Amino acid sequence: MLAFGLAGYCSAALRAHRCFLAPAAIYVAYNTGIIAAMFLLGEGWGVRSAAVGVAAGGCLMVAVQLPSLWRRLASRTPPVARAGAQVEERPMQLALVAAVLLFALCRQSQVLAERFLASGLPAGAISHLNYAQKVAQIPMTLSLMVCTVTFPVVARALADGDTARARSRVERDLALASCLVLLGMCAVIACAPQMIELLFQRGAFTASDTAATADVMRVYALGLLGQTLVGALVRSYFSAGRASWYPLGAMAAGIAVTSWIGAATVHSWGVAGIAAANALGITVTAALLLAGLRTGRLNSPHSVSVRVRRVLAELTRLVCAAVVATAAGAFAASRLPSPASGLAAGCLTVTFVFVPLTWALGAQSPASALRFLRAVTRRLTHGRFR
Incomplete structure (x- = not known):
């Protein structure tokens, strides 16, 4: 649940900055984790291997977005705004x-x-x-x-x-x-x-x-x-x-x-x-x-x-x-x-x-x-x- 929440927050932050490639890849990573876990653990663990794959896939969804998000957070370039526009910072x-x-x-x-x-x-x-x-x-x-x-x-x-x-x-x-x-x-x-x-x-x-x-x-x-x-x-x-x-x-x-x-x-x-x-x-x-x-x-x-x-x-x-x-x-x-x-x-x-x-x-x-x-x-x- 924690991994899914972090993955959703990362996706929202990246999309807000017009960055869509990394969020689009999250379900590829998610399904990869599920399939790999079922292939490796399915014979001994049965259906529980799918649950392990879901947990692993959630972590992979965060991992695939972290490089792009880190570049955004570490960038010193201010966000692009219209000429003369006032960027209003509003609290959540x-x-x-x-x-x-x-x-x-x-x-x-x-x-x-x-x-x-x-x-x-x-x-x-x-x-x-x-x-x-x-x-x-x-x-x-x-x-x-x-x-x-x-x-x-x-x-x-x-x-x-x-x-x-x-x-x-x-x-x-x-x-x-x-x-x-x-x-x-x-x-x-x-x-x-x-x-x-x-x-x-x-x-x-x-x-x-x-x-x-x-x-x-x-x-x-x-x-x-x-x-x-x-x-x-x-x-x-x-x-x-x-x-x-x-x-x-x-x-x-x-x-x-x-x-x-x-x-x-x-x-x-x-x-x-x-x-x-x-x-x-x-x-x-x-x-x-x-x-x-x-x-x-x-x-x-x-x-x-x-x-x-x-x-x-x-x-x-x-x-x-x-x-x-x-x-x-x-x-x-x-x-x-x-x-x-x-x-x-x-x-x-x-x-x-x-x-x-x-x-x-x-x-x-x-x-x-x-x-x-x-x-x-x-x-x-x-x-x-x-």
Whole structure:
């Protein structure tokens, strides 16, 4: 636990200084520690070797970031600021820390609520839910990397009082992250049986487990857009360096919806009812967070406000394209008997339908994605993207 806390602090400090390479390598080091420990100790220690690997991986996550962090701490060069800008040193606010921690705690409690509801179901239900969530969350994780990289830009703009630049950046991030997660969501829903069979169907994981997990994953994937929007929007509330309790209230409302819907559907729909409750609850939280940032509601010069109608119009175009792409991808994946070939055909079909259709519907996200990739490539080429 200590190593994980230190690794998180190091990552936050480095990202705040626009240094992303070392934080990006932490999970490579983490998985290396787990795999090495299980390979060396697995025969004698069994599952405890995985626990040892987690502890070792946590230490490796700190070690891989220490050289970069030490260079930052030892550097005599002052941080770059705008010409004439006044850099304000503010002490850490206890209220801000409490708001962030309570929001994170409330969000993680969603997992406990789901597992509690699933504990009364037949054996294997929690495993099906866990496998489905782990696979389906990959597109969400990839899409939120955009917000992780641009979070310091939003914070800097708010520190300078440039709310227009912060609003523009947040709106572009929302559109781009939504585009990426919807593309991944299309592939997950269209190719769920092929993905699960290819990844897990061996040993005690049978064809019936594949079918059950794929069904749950398709329902759970319906909430991926909400998950991504929550992860992107909450950064806007906390980027100003001031405490905001509104995200905690929005997350609590989402947890309540998840718990109520899950309790009402778990006996009739089983684990699929829990997945549906998860999707609905996180979507409610996303809607509340987006409504809380609408233009005119926040009057502080250090707050982000977004044009909700413009964001919703972009999301509507993307969702319409996603529905068509999902149907086409599912049809293509089901035509081939092999899970590998079906997965490849489904993913290619989803991509070749979703991207042109978003352009045809007038969405701006594909163009933003290309500009973002070109900017990243250019910075990597010139050594400025650290």
